[in-house]
Amino acid sequence: MAWRRRDFLQALGLTCGALGFSSFLRPSDLKQSVQALSQFRGRKIALLIGIDQYGQGPNLGGCQQDLKIQKHLLESRFGFAATDIVTLRNDQASGSGIFTTFQTDLKTQVKPEDLVFVHFSGYGTRLVTDPADPEPIPALVLPGKSGPEAIALSTFQALIQDLNPAQGILVLDTSFDPGSRPPAPYWRPRTYPDETAIAPVVAPETTTVKSNSSFALGRSALIHLWAATEGITPEVQINGVMTGLFTAALGQYLSAYDPMVTVTTAQTNLAVRLPKDETQPATMTFLGTKTAPLYGTLPSDTLPATGQIFSQNPTGLEVYLGGFEPEILQAIAPGSELTIRTETAPILQLSGKAGVFGQGKSSTPNVTVGTAIQETKRHLPRNLALKIALAEDLSRIERVDATSAFASLTNIASVSNPQDWVDYVFDEAYQLTTVPGKIVPGVVPASDTNEAIKSSVNRLLPRLEQLLALKWLRLLVNETSTQLPLKVTVQRLDRFSTLLTAKTTPFSLGQSKSNPNPQPTFTVGEKGQYQLENTGTQPLFCLGFAQSPKQELLLLTAKEGLKIPPETATSPLELTALRPLGVWTIYWIIGDRPFENFQDQATQLFGDLETIPQRLEKSLPLIQGLLSDLQAVPPEGTEPNKENYVFSTTQWAGLRFTYTVVETEASS
Incomplete structure (x- = not known):
């Protein structure tokens, strides 16, 4: 069904002068004045909308979880009263x-001094227009009596x-563009798959909404936080x-990184942390007055934390x-410990998980709901393996054969259950792809078009081992919870020695978690430097370690690592921007003891490492040695945990940096 733009807007009770999608994307339209937040005295009112059920059409499954996350953040972090949060679910x-909710319920409640927070989780779409007016109209998909219907974003x-309201x-x-891979039990784009089946919402006859051509709302600019203005x-x-994924990322950043994050800081910092579809990157948008807090008001609890009761x-x-981070939360095992932030600091031991929530028991009976908790010990299963999903296009026999073949790769990879987290996908061409559908680089191509599945899985084994090593490095990142006293800086080697990024641990009250340039850009061959400082005793x-855009792993230090004496900084470590082009990820893994097992493994595999950086072709044994080195020393008289690696935040730190390598102008 094709709708003319004029007809569609008139069906919504608006004129053709209504604010269009392109207007949303012009920051120059933003009103630059913002109400002084320290003087904000109004109520904080929220409307949370989550739609999983769309009748007979394709449904979603995570929108109610999104509302649970947002409601908790609003109440625990930002002081919203439960009675001031309105929730609309499904039909x-x-x-x-x-x-009705906007024009009757909220209209009678909201005063000019109030703040209004609106969250929508559900399908989005771009409705098709005729050639005379070709710009598609972005819209939010709603459940209707006769099928899905849409309300224009404007x-x-x-x-x-x-x-x-005042703010x-x-x-x-949600998103408006189709994905490159069809929906699956483990991955579902939030773009409605069939825009031709959607009808426009017909506004009530009493509707008198007039769209403004600017973002002005009372005294402040409307803040927009969009998961994907383009892409999925x-x-x-x-x-x-x-x-x-976007709601989870917002929750993670506001909880662990920077509860006082501003619109500008979110655009530069949160954007590089949200995983995207690599074949069709999402363009996140954070619009509003640059210095405004991300949620429009200062948090009532400003201390970063792993979570709350x-x-x-x-x-x-x-x-x-x-x-x-979602991947870490998926991997941590029961027995992991967190400290409840009170005067007595009781310990909470994790016993189970469901989504981004968990269950546990405290060492003291009386705890206060809303109290912050911080990670102290991370348990990760020793038998952790990559989770591989089977593409929907594989036949039943192929799926049986693939399941059997992957089952033979003990502690390397296994076929995931429908409700599992998924790392990679084994597709109909017997190749390994990312979840969004991009072929994993570095996989040896099949030599025979009639290759059997078991042979295909064996062909993938070296790459799977490398990918598992990279996963372990990601699971060691703990820069928001480590208690080791460190400062790591990245500089560009220009005449000004320009500071690009700095990270300091442990985090402290009031400390900014943002970086001046969280993902700097280097041209091929350009020089930079790292410096690590031990600020403790x-x-x-x-x-x-460096991970290349092709997911290769390089060692940046000698195999014995660097020893940093107390209150001392290392000599600058030179960084040279290498090919391939794209995003490079750097991991600095720090412990309170020498890396003896890692060094032994490196000696067995490579002998004397002379070239730095050194490409690690067989990295999994090395990383397994590193895990043993970082293992927390068990209390006297107790045996080491045989099922899990146990890492203590007082004994280990994992810091991650990223930068992008681009071609020089002369060769581009």
Whole structure:
């Protein structure tokens, strides 16, 4: 079904002068004045919309989890009263339900001094227009009596404007472009797959909404937090629960990195942390007055933390664990320990997980809901393996053969269950791809077009081992919870020795978690340097690794690592921007003891390492040696944990940096 732009907007009760999608993307339209937040005295009112069920059409599965996350953040971090949070779920969020909520319920509540926070999780789409007016109209897909219907994004924004609050925030965990891979149990793009089946919402006859051509809302600019203005954003399985990746990323950043993050800081820092579809990158947008807090108001709790106590019941505690990165949260095992931030600092031991929430028991009976918790010991299974999904296009026999073949790769890779987190996909061409559908670089191509599945899996084995080593490095990142005293800086070797990025641990109250340039750009051959400083009273030991855009692994230090004496900085470590072009990831792994097992493995594999950086062709044994080196010393009289690696935040740090290598102008 094709809709003319004029007809569509008129069906929504708007004129052709309504604010269009292109207007949303012009920061120059933003009103540059913002209400002084220290003087904000109004109510904080929220409308949370989550739609999983669309009737007979394709459904989603993570939108209710998104609402649970947002409601918790608003109450625990930003001081929203539970009675001031309105929730619309599934068929409650029909077109008529949304118009009624805005124009009747909220209209009578919102005063000019109030803040209004609106979150939408559900499908988005771009409706097809005729050649005379070819610009597609972005819209939010809603459940209707006769099938899905859509409300123009400009109309949705106008409904917030019509309330005329002092500050408005619009969070959209949706996308408008189709993905490169069809939906699967572990991955579902939030773009409605069939825009021709969608009808426009018909506005009530009493609707008098007038869309404004600027972002002005009362005294402040409307803040927009969009998961994807272009490209796609997905929902994924985290601990058996579908969750919007953008909502999870917002929760992680606001919890563990910087509760006081501003619009500008979010655009530069959060953007590089949100995983994207590599074949069709999502273009996230954070619009609003640059210095405005991301959620429009200062948080009531400003200390970064792994999470908070969510609820208490006779059997234990439910805790929010959104401060962990999703991949780490998926991997950590029961027995992991967190400290409850009180005067007595009781210990909470994790017993289970569901989505970004967990269950556990405290060492003391009385704890306060909403109290922050911080990671102290991370348990990771020794038998952790890559989770491989089988492409939907594989036949039943192929799926049986592939499951059997991967089962033989003990502690390397296994076929995932439908509710599992997925690392990679084994596709119909017997190749290994990322979840969004990009072929993993470095895989040896098949020599025979009729290659059997078992032979294909064996062909992939060296690459799977390398990918597992890289996964282990990602799981060692703990820069928001480590207690080791460090400062690491990255500089460009120009005449000004320009500081690009700096990270200091441990995090402290009021400390900024942002970086001046979290993902700097170097041209091929350009020089930079790292410097690591031990600001504590005990010696520290450090190994450096680089992951190339082709997912190769390089060692940046000698095999014995660097020893950093107390209150001492290392000599500058030179960085040369190498090919291949693209994003490079650097890991600095720091411990309080020498890396003896790593060194032994390196000696067996390579002898004397003379070339730095050194490409690591067989990296998994080396990383396994590193894991043994970082293992926390068990209490006297107890045996080491045989099922899990146990890492203590007082004994290990994992810091990650990224930079992009581009071609020089002369050769581009």
